[in-house]
Amino acid sequence: AQTVTQSQPEMSVQEAETVTLSCTYDTSESDYYLFWYKQPPSRQMILVIRQEAYKQQNATENRFSVNFQKAAKSFSLKISDSQLGDAAMYFCAHQGGSEKLVFGKGTKLTVNP
Amino acid sequence: DTGVSQDPRHKITKRGQNVTFRCDPISEHNRLYWYRQTLGQGPEFLTYFQNEAQLEKSRLLSDRFSAERPKGSFSTLEIQRTEQGDSAMYLCASSQGTSGTNIQYFGAGTRLSVL
Numbered sequence: 001a002q003t004v005t006q007s008q009p010e011m012s013v014q015e016a017e018t019v020t021l022s023c024t025y026d027t028s029e030s031d032y033y034l035f036w037y038k039q040p041p042s043r044q045m046i047l048v049i050r051q052e053a054y055k056q057q058n059a060t061e062n063r064f065s066v067n068f069q070k071a072a073k074s075f076s077l078k079i080s081d082s083q084l085g086d087a088a089m090y091f092c093a094h095q096g097g098s099e100k101l102v103f104g105k106g107t108k109l110t111v112n113p
Numbered sequence: 114d115t116g117v118s119q120d121p122r123h124k125i126t127k128r129g130q131n132v133t134f135r136c137d138p139i140s141e142h143n144r145l146y147w148y149r150q151t152l153g154q155g156p157e158f159l160t161y162f163q164n165e166a167q168l169e170k171s172r173l174l175s176d177r178f179s180a181e182r183p184k185g186s187f188s189t190l191e192i193q194r195t196e197q198g199d200s201a202m203y204l205c206a207s208s209q210g211t212s213g214t215n216i217q218y219f220g221a222g223t224r225l226s227v228l
Contacts, residue, residue, distance in 0.1 A: 004155075044116075044219050044221040044222065045156075045219040046219075047216055047217075091156070093155075099215070100146070100158035100161065101148075101156070104155050105153070105154055106154075
């Protein structure tokens with residue numbers, strides 16, 4: 001069974017600075033997807049970025065980028081130029097052959113002005 | 114396209130009562146998913162549908178839980194004889210189901226409190 005581990009329950013960053021959120025996963029599958037979702041307080045989960053395991057190039061979306069290390073089963077999220085609106089719970093998730101997403105426990109990100 | 118819609122947003126019920134939640138997916142999305150999220154945890158998969166067929170169910174989905182998607186559009190999740198341990202946020206998501214673009218879009222959830 002797949003597992004996803006987020007070892008940082010909470011992180012904080014100063015506005016305009018850069019922060020990296022960690023995620024490791026375990027899977028026996030060779031073909032899978034990895035995701036970072038953002039969940040603001042009392043609001044719905046929003047996709048931040050997606051990585052296909054067969055692609056070696058790290059995904060980027062504007063200020064968000066990932067460091068995907070397939071052999072190490074590591075998938076960290078880097079947020080550059082942090083903004084107040086980035087404050088939220090961030091969840092790392094894995095999707096293999098089954099349709100279901102397997103989520104980590106989340107990291108609460110605080111952005112300080 | 115109004116996104117994934119869930120109703121109600123909040124539900125308070127007494128232990129032993131039955132509750133039903135509704136999810137309306139993004140139109141033309143043929144896959145629909147239910148997840149449960151408890152405080153301090155990430156969402157956990159419950160079940161998913163492709164059109165009206167329920168293709169996978171988690172062991173978390175006890176006999177008291179039943180989900181339907183009768184016409185392949187909206188879905189309902191019913192919990193019978195609710196227990197305090199059922200208190201959680203119930204999330205619905207939908208996806209287009211096209212190979213390579215199976216991104217799940219989430220609704221705002223239904224928060225259930227069982228007293």
